[in-house]
Amino acid sequence: MKRLWAWGALTIGLLYFFLPLIGMTNFSLKMRRGEYSFDAYVKVLADTRFQDTFTYSVTLALCTILVGVFLVVPTAYWVRLKLPFLRPYIEFVTLLPLVIPAIVVVFGYIRLYNTSSWLPLTGTALGTDILLVAGYTMLALPYMYRAVDTGLRTIDVTTLTEAAQSLGAGWITIIARIILPNVLVAVLSGAFLTFAIVIGEFTMAALLNRPAFGPYMQVLGANRAYEPAALAVIAFAITWGCLGLIQLVSRFQKSAQRPV
Amino acid sequence: MSFLTLTHLQKSFGPTKVVHDFNMAIDKGEFVSFLGPSGCGKTTVLRMIAGFETPTGGEITINGKDQTSLKPNQRNIGMVFQAYALFPNMNVFDNVAFGLKVAGKPKSEIEARVKEMLKLIHLEHLADRYPYQMSGGQQQRVALARALAPAPQVLLLDEPLSALDAKIRVSLREEIRQIQRQLGITTVFVTHDQEEALSISDRIVVMNGGKADQIGTPAEIYNRPTTRFVANFVGTLNVIEAKVVDPAASTVEVGGKLLGVYGSLAGREKGSTIPLAFRPEAGSLLPGVSDTSALNGTVISSHFLGSVVRTKVDIGGSMISYDTFNDPSAAAPVAGQQVSLALTPESLMVLAD
């Protein structure tokens, strides 16, 4: 009896999750009247705006990942090494982006960095891009920090640092040659999550008026019938691809893990 | 002129004083062990030499140069940790090469030096292995090679054998000592295992509560301990009460027998009671009651320990242990048997408290 309930609940859950997806995919294939085709996909992929916005978002995602890694790895490392009593507070700070809506952050940015401010970042495209990357970095912070911190827990940070120091290494060498390679898998999973977040982000890009993939999806969705469905399926595939890659690298890590 | 000197070294963590006025001069090429119970400050002194802790007071010099203001990565000191601490992302070759790469040595030189080091520890065939693919003993040998590769001025080892099992522990300590002799490297070895310290050191520093209780060769430490703590910590010790008879002639009385003791009784009052200590292997145990200066007693029990037989004897109310080598042709003492223990003055130690 209990089993039956469990299976029932699972079925309902799966239907709830997959039915819209199936419906959407089905719809996206029906552009040509009376038969299935990839017309909608071809159209979307051939659209230069798709190519431009997608390239733009991918570039920004890569920048965000780089900034995130440079910010988070040394910070998490330093906190573990020298300021362990600060860990709960740092963790709290990294969780803030989950409770502060992106729209609040963007309005804060626009107020602080508008053209008549002391640092008029919104005045130029490059400045706005920098602002956007900063915002994305913040959005990805909870995931990146957690991933890296968990990765650091698997190595003896203090002793490895001291071993490297006694061999003459300075901080940059230690972080680049010892710490980063040992948390690389954690960094990669943080990076894929960051990528997925940035590709789908709408609020920040729209309010800062940058040609990103999120706003493009929205515009397309408001004006077309079949293409948005195709686009949604593509976006889903990208996100799932990222999640799959996370699984893949963590499996790789497990097989390379020391059997201590 | 000593190579490594520690002068009035002190360390406090907040209000707790962990190292009090530690003084030590170590010669070039010498192998010195810090021996003491857990928590007595051995690691802290070692970490101050390495630069991982800043002394609260005092001075550390190597080859005449003050080290106090140097960072750990500027000191050129090799360090081996209890937990091996090999870099998990690098194979054996890269681990050993790390210090040389950091120093910017040319590739050919690095390759030659790493090969030389791996040969020294007999692991040339494992150059491509990763740390998780090796046993603890192998990992610790790689850690040793890694520490030695950049030709450090001083080698520090913090309980490097504690995580290994008994057999490997013995063979690796001999290997460490042999490599140390071969390279002539000044070495400080921290351990809480007295046998380990006695077997491999040129000199031993017995530490107690953050200071050096006694510094000496293994034989001095074992045979001539100056404090009760050292005597107790290094080896097994019997203590009996004795009455001072003549301080000038170094004679005491135990159970009506007159005994000469090693060392001075100066400052002890005639007729006062002092603790007298000796090792279980000192003297000889004879059957029967003696009317010479040998002490009379009764066998309480006898334990067969393999190469050694340990006999517990009651001498005037004090329980003492007596060790002899196992002799298949001799009968073991039995409980209740009357015996006498003859002790030479050299084996009787007067301990300061």
Ligand SMILES: Nc1ncnc2c1ncn2[C@@H]1O[C@H](COP(=O)(O)OP(=O)(O)O)[C@@H](O)[C@H]1O
């Ligand atoms: N970083 C530290 N902060 C506070 N107390 C410490 C620290 N390191 C060591 N101690 C204390 O100093 C004492 C000596 O420690 P240690 O040098 O590690 O002893 P040993 O190596 O002889 O076992 C211990 O009581 C320990 O608790």
Ligand SMILES: [Mg+2]
């Ligand atoms: Mg210790």
